[in-house]
Amino acid sequence: MQIDKNQLLRFTTAGSVDDGKSTLIGRLLYDSKAIFEDQLEAVENTSKKKGHEGVDLALFTDGLRDEREQGITIDVAYRYFTTPKRKFIIADTPGHIQYTRNMVTGASTANAALILIDARNGVIEQTKRHAFIASLLQIPHLIVCVNKMDLVEYSQETYNKIVQQFEAFSSKLYTKDIRFIPISALDGDNVVNRSTNMDWYQGAPLLHTLEHLHISSDFNKIDARFPVQTVLRPQREGFIDYRGYAGRVASGIFRPNDEVTIMPSGFTSKIKTIDTLEGTLEEAFAPMSVSITLEDDIDISRGDMIVKTNNKPEPLQEFDAMLCWLNNSPARPRAKYTIVHTSNEQKAMIKDVVYKIDINSYTRNEEEKDLAMNDIARIKIRTTRPLMIDGYRDNRVTGSFILIDDTTHETVAAGMIV
Structure with missing residues (x-):
C-alpha cells in the first residue's frame, strides 16, 4: 500500500502508572533520530544530574516540573515528529484513574491508540478502562504494546497469556483493528528496530506499524457539513458586494453549483464560489478553511450550517x-x-x-x-x-x-x- 509521506497520523498513548509510556515515546523519538541536538544535550545533562548511566528517555516527554519530581505524567504532553514515511503527533496521556478526563481530551482526535501493558502485571483494571475509552471515542486502530519484556526474560508464554487476557474482553469493544506487539521501551526491542531477543515474534516493530496504518477514511466524505463561523463583508474596493460565509469544512465535499440548504432556517440556494486567500477553488473538503458565497442573499449568521440539500442532518x-x-x-x-x-x-x-x-x-x-x-x-x-x-x-x-x-x-x- 502506498503511504502519503505528508499524511499526518495522530496517536495517543495510555496505560497504568509506570507502564513506560513516556519511555516508549522517548525511545521512538531517540531511535528514529527525531530529536534536535539542543534537546538531546539538555536531556543528557539532566540525566547525568539525576545519576542515570545513560539517557533518561522519559524526559523527552515529561516536560513539566511536577511530572519530573513525582515521576509521573499528570497532563497530556503533545509531541511532533516525522520520519521519511509519515508525520506524527503524539498525545502522551496520564495513567492514574483520576486523570481519565485527560485521556478523553488527548485521544479525541487520535487515529490510533497505544495501550501499554506491563508484562509482569498483565491486563489490569486500568488496561480495560483505557481500552474502553479508546473504543468509546471510535479510535479506529488499537495497538497493544506488551512492555518490559526484558523483565520477564522475553517469554513468549507470558506474552501469549496477556494477549489471551486482552482478547477475552476486547470483543465488547467498538474497535475491531487490534494489534499486539511485545516490546522493551527501555532497551528498544521492537520499537523502531526488530528485537533479536524475541525472534519468535514475526510481526513488524511499532514504528513500522504506525507508518503503515491506513487512515484515509477518518474524515467523513459523504455528509457535507459546513458550520458557519463568521460572515465576511469586506468594505474594500472590488469587494463592495461580497458576502461570504467563512468556516472550516467539517465533513464531505462542496463544489460551486451545489444545491445547499441553510440549517436550521431551511432556506435553499446554490454555491456561487469557494474562496481562500490564495484564490477560488473548484472544491472544498474537510478540514479546509474557506469562505463560501451563495447565489441568493440569505440571512445567515454564526452557528448556522450549510449542508447539501439531498443530505441534511x-x-x-x-x-x-x-x-x-x-x-x-x-x-x-x-x-x-x-x-x-x-x-x-x-x-x-x-x-x-x-x-x-x-x-x-x-x-x-x-x-x-x-x-x-x-x-x-x-x-x-x-x-x-x-x-x-x-x-x-x-x-x-x-x-x-x-x-x-x-x-x-x-x-x-x-x-x-x-
Whole structure:
C-alpha cells in the first residue's frame, strides 16, 4: 500500500502508572533520530544530574516540573515528529484513574491508540478502562504494546497469556483493528528496530506499524457539513458586494453549483464560489478553511450550517449522548450549561442520566444519577434551540460537543452524540 509521506497520523498513548509510556515515546523519538541536538544535550545533562548511566528517555516527554519530581505524567504532553514515511503527533496521556478526563481530551482526535501493558502485571483494571475509552471515542486502530519484556526474560508464554487476557474482553469493544506487539521501551526491542531477543515474534516493530496504518477514511466524505463561523463583508474596493460565509469544512465535499440548504432556517440556494486567500477553488473538503458565497442573499449568521440539500442532518433539541464529566465539581441536577457544538452555542440542560458505566467491568448502573469527575454516562440533553447533529460514530466533528459552566466558564464535560 502506498503511504502519503505528508499524511499526518495522530496517536495517543495510555496505560497504568509506570507502564513506560513516556519511555516508549522517548525511545521512538531517540531511535528514529527525531530529536534536535539542543534537546538531546539538555536531556543528557539532566540525566547525568539525576545519576542515570545513560539517557533518561522519559524526559523527552515529561516536560513539566511536577511530572519530573513525582515521576509521573499528570497532563497530556503533545509531541511532533516525522520520519521519511509519515508525520506524527503524539498525545502522551496520564495513567492514574483520576486523570481519565485527560485521556478523553488527548485521544479525541487520535487515529490510533497505544495501550501499554506491563508484562509482569498483565491486563489490569486500568488496561480495560483505557481500552474502553479508546473504543468509546471510535479510535479506529488499537495497538497493544506488551512492555518490559526484558523483565520477564522475553517469554513468549507470558506474552501469549496477556494477549489471551486482552482478547477475552476486547470483543465488547467498538474497535475491531487490534494489534499486539511485545516490546522493551527501555532497551528498544521492537520499537523502531526488530528485537533479536524475541525472534519468535514475526510481526513488524511499532514504528513500522504506525507508518503503515491506513487512515484515509477518518474524515467523513459523504455528509457535507459546513458550520458557519463568521460572515465576511469586506468594505474594500472590488469587494463592495461580497458576502461570504467563512468556516472550516467539517465533513464531505462542496463544489460551486451545489444545491445547499441553510440549517436550521431551511432556506435553499446554490454555491456561487469557494474562496481562500490564495484564490477560488473548484472544491472544498474537510478540514479546509474557506469562505463560501451563495447565489441568493440569505440571512445567515454564526452557528448556522450549510449542508447539501439531498443530505441534511436532523435538527434536534433533545438527544442522547455519552458524556465524560471533566470538572472537579459534580454536575448539578437540571442545571443550565452552555453547549458548544461546532460553531453553535446554545443553553442546554442535562435532563436525565440514563446510566453510568463502570468501565472496569463494562457494566451499566441505572440507579446512580450523580455525575462526578471522570464519570462516563449516557445522558439525555435538551437545548434551547435545535442543533444540527450527526451520530459520533458517523461524524466526529458534528457528533461531539462540550458543556461550559455559565458561572465559572469552565469546560465541565465532553460529549459524543449517540
